[in-house]
Amino acid sequence: MKTTAPSLAVEDSPLTPFLKRLTAYTSGGPFLDGYILTIIGMALLQLEPQLRLDAFWTGLIGAAALIGLLVGGAIFGYVTDLTGRQFMYQIDLIVIIIISILQIFVTSPFELALLRFLIGIAIGADYPIATSLLAEFSPRKYRGAMMGLLASAWYAGAVVAGIIGYLLLASGPDAWRWMLGSSAIPALLLVLGRWGTPESPRWLVSKGRTAEALTIVKQVYGSRATLDDLDEPASEKTEISKLFEPEYFKKTMFVGLFWTFQVAPCFAIYTFAPQILDAFHLGSGTDWIIGYAVINIFFLAGTVASIFFVNKVGRRPLILGSFTFMTLSMLFLGVIPDAPSWLIFICFAAYAFFSGPPSALDWIYPNELFPTNVRASAVGVITALSRIGAAIGTFALPYSLQTVGIGNTMLISTFITLLGLVTCIIWAPETKGLTLKEASSIVLNPK
Template structure:
């Protein structure tokens, strides 16, 4: 990745070409997440009869990547603190490319479950790796917008997956192989774009490698930048066990539970979108893609709105009120028997719109 050759300091740096490219390629992780977790929904339309999947295997295939995400995110945040951001930033994409291609050659349900789980680990690993790298490079005044783009990228990936799946679905009985293998294409593009990204100067300083950190800072921000421009970097290590102490436990549970309750139904909707929309009679045959696309617009609109609403209302009130509206929407979908199509669609739309403010904080 080509580095910028301008700027006066770190926190007050302009949005240089390097920082723009870093934001785009870092957003590739959430993009792949949205793509991989959505394309399986289209592939399952063909996989169910081909592999003779029952409810158990269909659920396992749909959930495998999400379970892998939880494992990858939990483990590799710690690993990247030990080994650095640069190496892990590229190797996780290589893993996604390899396992995505291997999916094309599976012949049994358990093989696909295993590969989806491993892909999920790699995608989950990219969240703490890429987020840390972007946060540690981004100037203060652009940090919120740069992080907000990560939230939007997930839905961009989901939309692209929906389009790809729709176009491939009726091309051949083996189209599912190409759907699953297609994730290797954006992963390969991202891996090429990430090549040459320098190590985080904050991580280097934390490891005592100040000379290397200074070199990176001057390359990225300009010859006038120095280590003094960096935010204060803690000199003492913090143990994970501190999260269980009274001071942090309540806050940790608040964030973790809300995140879990937001993610689980959202990913279920995306993974099994064709089946869910068909069950609600929102489109016959392949026409469900129209309802799916419109609902995606509400997800994306909520993402954009949340980036401004969070500063106006505050994080805690925004997340609580968003969950109130999401709950009401799910109640409409779950307990209103024989609801008219417009009410069902409204339930999906309200849930989609408020799902992003619930997650963004």
Template sequence: MENVNQLLGIEDSQLTPFLKKLTIYTSGGPFLDGYILTIIGMALLQLEPELHLDAFWTGMIGAAALIGLLVGGAIFGYVTDLIGRQVMYQIDLVAIIILSVAEMFISTPLELVIVRFLIGIAVGADYPIATALLTEFSPRKYRGAMMGLLASAWYAGAVVAGIAGYLLLDMGPDAWRWMLGSSAIPSIILVAGRWGTPESPRWLVSKGRTEEALSVIQQVYGTHASLADLDEPTTEKTRFSKLLEPDYFRKILFVGLFWTFQVAPCFAIYTFAPQILEAFHLGSGNDWIIGYAIINIFFLTGTIASMSLVNHFGRRPLIIWSFIFMTLSMLVLGVVSGASAWLIFLGFAVYAFFSGPPSALDWIYPNELFPTNVRASAVGVVTAISRIGAAIGTFALPYSLQTIGIGNTMLVSTLLTFLGLIVCIAWAPETKGLTLKETSILTLNKK
């Protein structure tokens, strides 16, 4: 394997056991995000009467983690570019463990909002840390699939949360405490699995630490690997202001906007799935959980399919067609909100499946379009931008359901996904088959 990898070069190396392990454990952040944002929707079934929540506090609790994600991504992406990926790779998970346990002991809505906000910061910090680390180790042939697995992990976390919530509902009036505290369990597993992960050699080279970088790439790719295989400029200073340069700023806008228009309705649906399905008359009591679980499977199936489709069709056509089908399905849900359960379920299923490819490209595009010295910073910024929209949508959804009804709420979601389609048609570049150096110098007017 070592000789094969040397002949191919690092960008064309095989998918080694180390790279497989790295892919699995870097997926932990999105898994926890999906789990944490989904479990709160189920816990709210008990929390609303327990804490006497009105629409304001329900919206605040739903949006708190998203606002935390905004802060965590924006701040710790830059910190990760400054001090390294490996240092931060464990710290954020330890914080999630502590805060998950703390959630079990809250007694007021404000306390829950604060703890959820802090958990969001920790999860948001993991996105630029883990995705930059994975990108900088991944060969170009497998990069799309490896990054696509991160998107799949988000929905896998949501599915697991649905199962956990269903099982915990029978634990009595305090079941919500166990639901919220349960996110500590996967966090502990991830801390153990991430232990011993080396620093990114690309980041080490960008900081002039070439001997350490050489040691890492020879450990991962073979003793004959050299720094020349990285094709990485040395001693590149990290400057946050670089993201304001015209070409980089346009890339920030592109990723930030299409991500926002994708996740704003998606996260709102996830957080308040029980209320939405009830508004569509798709379940009573705990029956809605079955329909919710099936819809989750469509979300997960779409992201898994994107792992191969992103290289087969290319990034640009895949994201454009996905937004077309997402827009049409939301339109159907808005126009026929009083139709049969099967038609409504079909609309959700189509929307869920075609949300998969954009979810994968949320991670692929920002990590490919920016160089090593500002990669994590860029990922952090676009994560923050997307979470502004997601937080607003999640906070507003309870009010929307009360004031304009489920049909008009779905039509608002239609408008958001349509705007995402326009952004992708205007700016989405094609990065399939290119090296990280080639993708980082692309301009958005090159298809």
């Protein structure tokens, strides 16, 4: 598709040191998400006997952060569109630090479930804040890679959580407390790193604050840059109801559904990986941790690969191919749960690797398909929609393993992943090489 390049100064900007720093510190939110949602799976090994957790409390504690993500995304995406990206960019991390420390002192399942819910709200708030800020500063040539790096950061957080959890397990029966409290450390580092980040000039223009926007544009992109380079409509009103009007409803449903069908089985597997690997007889004692860590590396490798392919291959072919291989991998695990261990491991590794590109597109698609005045709201609402499925899947997985077994549990996951593939076949657009204005003007299936 031929594009209208509005500016060498903005949309065709080089990858400056500022943009690299912004990408790094914006990625901190997904890193914390991956860390916090993964470390609970390892902590549950000690939590279950110590706090005498039954299937209800195990599922609820595992899903509580996801439920919080739902609430945080839905509320604070809209708040971010109203009040700006910069202010909220710091506050949510301070909340994560406080709650992380409080988890060290819990004495009951209810207390832990409540704190996991609250920390989920803070993480959910960071999704629309940070991703909107990054999308609105990023040049089109690098936008896919910069946004894709957020997904890599999620899996990097999960890998680090696995390492920290493994090291802490040997410290005694209260190691789970230090596991849950350890997320305060990266959160504190991010607060320091994010300090001084400027407001999004696109958001400022959309609110009529043109003088402030021009100052930031010239600071970031150079003295040649002007507000015309942004190609951003001025003084547009933020109304979250627009997401459910005909112009944007298909986009909301498309991203919300494919994100849901991708993360519902993925988050459940991540949270209860020890139990799942044990059901497949992959290791005994703590040997499963090695397999778990290696599978995490495949998750990370898939997201890193997506950074290189998202612009070369294109958004649509990448997501269709990935969902196809994810579905086939999960189908094999469901049909032949008694296959040799090495073959089961290969299927898990394949599922993990091909989960990478959809994870990257979770961030790329909503930030490209919606305009500035509702971009954070869209990311927040869609995050909430996706986490409904993820929370249900995570809560239900312990029951599923107990009642229908590992094979049928994997078949249920296969069906969910297949629905994601069908959604993408029907609606997935191509936004490669487009400016934010061009991408947000796309109409899905106009006929």
